[in-house]
Amino acid sequence: MGIWDIGPDLTATPRGPAPESDFPGGSGSTHTNDQGFDPVEAVNALGAVWSPDFDAYAEGRLGASQVRCALCTSAPCACPEFGTPEYFELIDRRHGRR
Incomplete structure (x- = not known):
């Protein structure tokens, strides 16, 4: 901090x-x-579910464009469109529900 x-x-x-x-x-x-x-x-x-890069970003070692998405783990984010069945499937997989 x-x-x-x-x-x-x-x-x-x-x-x-x-x-x-x-x-x-x-x-x-x-x-x-x-x-x-x-x-x-x-x-x-x-x-x-946290981005694996959250600490590095919070410490100023990574810029926002370099932070991997907590859901798709890509930087920049490559998640399906919000609200689509594919998006909710990704959330379920990431939380270990499928």
């Missing part, structure tokens, strides 16, 4: 570390707050 500058082309450039108070839970915690809530665990519990 840190402080980022977002450019007009949506690329992120790290500006420096976030103040400790900006972290959920403060005191250097990167995920949990005072009640033990971990947002990453919560999203994962909902069955989220």
